[in-house]
Amino acid sequence: MAVQLMCAAAMPGRVLMTDRDPGLRGEAQSTFDLTSAYNEHGSALFGYAMNTLRDRSLAEDCVQEVFLRAWRSRQQYSADRASLRTWLFAIERNVIIDVQRSLQRMPRLASPDNLDDVEAEAADPLEKLSVIEGLAKLSPEHRAVLVDVHLGGLSYAEVEAKSGVPVATLRSRSFYALRAMRDHLKEMTTRNA
Amino acid sequence: MPDARDDRRASLIAGAIFGGLSDAERAELDALRADDPTIDQEIQSLSDVSSRIGTAVPQWDSSGPSAALRDRILAIGDDVSTVTDDDYAADRDTAPFGTALPRASTPPLSTSSPMSSTSPPLPAPVSLPRRWPWLMALAAVACVGIGAGGVLLSLPTPPSPPTGPPGTLGAIEQIDFAGEPSGVDIDGTLVAHTWGTETLLRVTGLTPNDAYGVVLVTADGEQLDSGSFLGSTVPIDCAMNAAVMREDVTSVEILDAAGTVVASAALPTAG
Numbered sequence: 001m002a003v004q005l006m007c008a009a010a011m012p013g014r015v016l017m018t019d020r021d022p023g024l025r026g027e028a029q030s031t032f033d034l035t036s037a038y039n040e041h042g043s044a045l046f047g048y049a050m051n052t053l054r055d056r057s058l059a060e061d062c063v064q065e066v067f068l069r070a071w072r073s074r075q076q077y078s079a080d081r082a083s084l085r086t087w088l089f090a091i092e093r094n095v096i097i098d099v100q101r102s103l104q105r106m107p108r109l110a111s112p113d114n115l116d117d118v119e120a121e122a123a124d125p126l127e128k129l130s131v132i133e134g135l136a137k138l139s140p141e142h143r144a145v146l147v148d149v150h151l152g153g154l155s156y157a158e159v160e161a162k163s164g165v166p167v168a169t170l171r172s173r174s175f176y177a178l179r180a181m182r183d184h185l186k187e188m189t190t191r192n193a
Numbered sequence: 194m195p196d197a198r199d200d201r202r203a204s205l206i207a208g209a210i211f212g213g214l215s216d217a218e219r220a221e222l223d224a225l226r227a228d229d230p231t232i233d234q235e236i237q238s239l240s241d242v243s244s245r246i247g248t249a250v251p252q253w254d255s256s257g258p259s260a261a262l263r264d265r266i267l268a269i270g271d272d273v274s275t276v277t278d279d280d281y282a283a284d285r286d287t288a289p290f291g292t293a294l295p296r297a298s299t300p301p302l303s304t305s306s307p308m309s310s311t312s313p314p315l316p317a318p319v320s321l322p323r324r325w326p327w328l329m330a331l332a333a334v335a336c337v338g339i340g341a342g343g344v345l346l347s348l349p350t351p352p353s354p355p356t357g358p359p360g361t362l363g364a365i366e367q368i369d370f371a372g373e374p375s376g377v378d379i380d381g382t383l384v385a386h387t388w389g390t391e392t393l394l395r396v397t398g399l400t401p402n403d404a405y406g407v408v409l410v411t412a413d414g415e416q417l418d419s420g421s422f423l424g425s426t427v428p429i430d431c432a433m434n435a436a437v438m439r440e441d442v443t444s445v446e447i448l449d450a451a452g453t454v455v456a457s458a459a460l461p462t463a464g
Binding site: 051063069132178 | 355
C-alpha cells in the first residue's frame with residue numbers, strides 16, 4: 001500500500017514522499033517485519049543520518065539503533081497513529097539528536113593559528129535537521145532533481161542529458177518536491193515551536 | 194490525480210524558480226499569472242523553500258548504506274532472542290570505558306514484566322556488533338584533546354534539543370535521586386519520546402560487577418523494566434528505554450539483584 005505522506009490534499013494520488021508500509025502486515029499493529037521495513041526505509045534513514053552527521057560509520061550506527069529501538073518497541077507501534085515510515089523517522093530524529101548531544105559534549109582540537117577557519121555554528125541547527133529529514137523522506141526521484149538542479153547547479157537540460165528524464169518531468173518533480181518540503185518544514189516548525 | 198493543466202502549471206512554476214524558461218514559456222506563464230494570482234504566491238513560497246534548502250544543506254551525499262549494515266539490522270531479531278552470557282561478557286569487554294553497555298542493556302520490551310523482589314536475575318544485555326563504537330572514538334578524542342594541550346572548541350552545528358516542562362518530547366528533564374548509599378552518586382535525566390521514556394544515568398560508587406536494574410514506576414505502582422547494568426569502578430554512563438509514556442511515570446527506581454531499592458527519584462507530574 002502506498003500512502004502519500006505530505007501533500008495528499010495538494011496532489012492526490014501522487015506518491016512523493018514514499019510511505020509504503022510493508023513492515024506492517026494486515027491489521028496486526030505489532031507485526032513488525034525487519035526485512036521489509038529495512039528494505040523499504042533503510043536507505044532513506046541512512047541518508048538522513050549520513051547527511052546530518054557526515055560520518056558514515058556514525059550514520060550506520062544510528063540506523064542500526066533506530067531499528068533496534070523499533071524492534072524493541074514494536075508492540076507499542078500503532079499504524080493508526082503514524083505510518084511506519086513516520087515512526088522510524090521520529091525515532092531516528094531522537095537518535096541523531098542524542099548523538100549530536102554527545103558530540104556537543106566532546107571538545108574539539110584546533111590549533112590557535114586556525115581559529116579564524118573554524119566553522120561557525122549554524123544559526124538554527126534544528127532548521128538543518130529539519131531540511132535534511134525532509135530531503136531524506138522524498139522519493140529518490142524527487143530528491144535527485146532538487147540535488148542536481150538546486151544544490152548541484154545543473155540546468156534541467158543538463159540533468160535531462162545525464163538522466164534521460166525529460167525536462168518537463170524534471171520540472172514537475174521539482175515543483176512537487178518543493179511543495180512537499182514546504183509542508184514538511186511547516187510541520188517541523190510547529191513541532192519545534 | 195493532477196491533470197495536464199496542473200502539470201503544466203507545475204512545470205512553468207519550477208522553471209521560473211530554477212530558471213530555463215524559454216521566451217514562449219515565459220509568455221505562457223505571464224498569461225497564466227494574469228488569470229491566477231496564486232501562481233505568484235506559489236513562486237514566492239517555493240523560492241523561499243528552495244533558499245532554505247540551499248542554506249541548510251549545501252550538498253547532499255547520495256551514497257547508500259553498506260551491505261554489512263543490512264546484515265547487522267536483520268540480525269537484530271535473532272540477537273535479541275538468543276543473547277547468551279558469553280555474548281554479554283564479550284559486549285562488556287568491548288564496551289567503551291566508563292560506558293555500561295550503552296543502550297544495549299534494555300531487555301526486549303515487555304510492559305507487563307514488573308521487577309519485584311521475587312523477580313529472576315536481571316536480564317542480560319543484548320549483544321550486537323558495531324553498536325556505538327563512536328562513543329569510544331569520541332572519548333579518545335577528548336583524551337587526546339586535553340593531552341595535546343590544544344584549543345578546545347565546541348563542534349559546529351550541534352542542534353539544540355527541545356526544551357519545556359516535564360513530558361516535552363525530546364527535552365532533557367533532570368531528576369534527583371534520593372536514598373542512595375554513602376559513596377554512591379547518581380546523576381539522572383529523562384527524555385520523553387513518542388514511544389516511551391528514556392532514562393540517562395551517570396552512576397559511580399555501586400558495587401563493581403553487581404547487577405542493578407532500573408524500573409519506571411507508574412501511579413498505580415506498576416514497575417516497568419527499563420534495563421540493567423553492572424556496577425563498576427569507573428563512572429557508568431548508560432541510557433535505557435521503557436515502553437511507558439513519561440506522563441504515566443511517577444518515579445524512577447534503581448534496584449539491586451534482590452529487588453531492593455537502592456535509590457529512587459520522585460517525578461513531577463508531566464503534562
